[in-house]
Amino acid sequence: MATASTSKKRKRDDNEDKISFALSSQPKSQLGPVLVNFPAVKAPKSTAFDCYQTEKASVDEDTQFAALPTLVAGETDAVDFFSSSESRRASVGSRYFVAVHNKRTKTTTIREAPLHILTHQVKALKSLKPAEVSTLQRLEARAALGESFGTKKAKQAIRAQERNKLDVSAMETVADHLQESIQRNTQALPSREEAQATADSSRLIPPYNPDAETPSEIYSLHSIIPEAEWKTLSPSAIIQVDSSKERTALLSYQRSNWINQHMDLVCASPSPSRTHVKTLMYISIMMAFRNITFRKFDKLIVYEKLSGVPSIIIDGLISRFTETPRGSTEPQSTSQTETLLLTHMFALCLRVDDYATDTTLIANDLSQKGPTINALFKSLGCKISKLTMHDLKRLGLPDSAGETKRAVLSTPLAFPKPRVKRRA
Known part of the structure; x- marks a missing residue:
């Protein structure tokens, strides 16, 4: 084995x-x-x-x-x-x-x-240039391809395009006639300067000086407050009181933090500015007038609630900031008259603030949104921006105030340009 x-x-x-x-x-x-x-x-x-x-x-x-x-x-x-x-x-x-x-x-x-x-x-084809084809030739070739190989819908579109095509040679005989007709019909149109003047005159703002060299010359005081009304305002009672509470009680509108703060600041000076006190008094009257006529205008109620205001001022506010509808004798407040009242008021605020106003405080006083108030200040020619160090020193404000945007009015006066709507 x-x-x-x-x-x-x-x-x-x-x-x-x-x-x-x-x-x-x-x-x-x-x-x-x-x-x-x-x-x-x-x-x-x-x-x-x-x-x-x-x-x-x-x-x-x-x-x-x-x-x-x-x-x-x-x-x-x-x-x-x-x-x-x-x-x-x-x-x-x-x-x-x-x-x-x-x-x-x-x-x-x-x-x-x-x-x-x-x-x-x-390499042999480098020197050859592509054949030059005009746009018309390209369209004709495309139409020929569509007629030969296109769908029924595409052929209908080609024929419709051919029917809508203009005969340029036929228009040559009427070109001169059309040009003369256009010139004749456009003679009545306003020039660019006239159109700009018309647009400026229709702005819902106080009368202004477009050639002003300083901000104080843009909106003069008496173009906002007529001189006859200005003379009826007496600041003595407000200047003589010692406490902020007593000053507020003498104002027509007592719930404005902006007015109360500025009034305290002005009166704290050894020699208070009577012009600033009278301006703040008038702003207070305008705020009270707006508050009374905001929803429904009643002339008797206006006189009753502004009983401490001279009647010439009340009559002036009614004549400037209300409208009387056709066929009626009773004035009423509209959105346009309210805008006009606010822009007049804001022009006075700019004067008190040395033409740099904190709009946030005013918006809170008026129960309005900040962008809405900013838009009205812009319509006056203001720019909403932060203050520079030079502006802070000029206004006597602390450096921390530079973080807050303000409505600043400067020269040369420039109004916001209208927005151009984009095509949908």
Whole structure:
């Protein structure tokens, strides 16, 4: 009986099948592999290609070669191959890598590579210029294609376009007649200066001086408060009292923080400005008048609630800031008269504030939104902006006041331009 020979099986080494991966140790900016794609004509294998950097850029060691603006180009006897403009777009959102495996070290080295989509150009056709085609020829060719291969709907659209086409030669005989008719009909139209003057005169603001050189000359005091009404105001009683509470009790409108603060500030001076006190008194009367006539105008109620105000002032406010409808004898307050009243009031506020008014406080007093009040100040020619350091020093305000936007009136006077509506 034959004896079976015994043999030891060699144990499998687990390390033999392991492959390690590593990133390329070459500098990132050094020329590396490039991936190219030939979507149309493919170059012969013997064609040599070069890689060029298309833009000068500062290159350091951390710059990726794949991120550099490069161009791949090569040529044969008949055709030029080069990177197309689609190469950059093709790489957006994608990254490509090339891996090289070393059987001896069992290491696979990986490096990022840019993708270039190549296009080509026949050398013999470089000198040929494209045929010049006019717009009319292009339209005619397009219509011919539509008539031959278009759908029924497309053919109907082509015929409709042909019917609506103008015959320019037929218009030549009436061109002079049309021009004369246009000139005759436009003679009555106002000039640009006249149209601007009409627009300025219709603004819901006090009378103004467009040629003013200083802010104080733009809106004169007596163009807002008639001199006859101004003379009836007596500031003595307010100046003589000592407390803020007593001063507020003498005002026609007592719930305005803006008026109360300014009145206290003016009266705290060793020699209070009678002009400022009288102006604040008139602003208080205007606020009270607006509050009374805001919802419904009743002349008897106005006189009753403003019993301490001279009647000449009440009559003046009624005549300037109300309207009497056609066929009626009773005046009424409208949105336009209210706007006119507010702009007159704000022009006086600017005078007291040395032409830099905090609009937030006034908006709270009038229970209005800030942008609404800012728009009215802008209609007076103000700009809503933060004060500069020079303005803060001029007004005697602390540096912290520079964080608050104010309505600033300056010269030359410039009104906001009307917004142009965009086409939908």
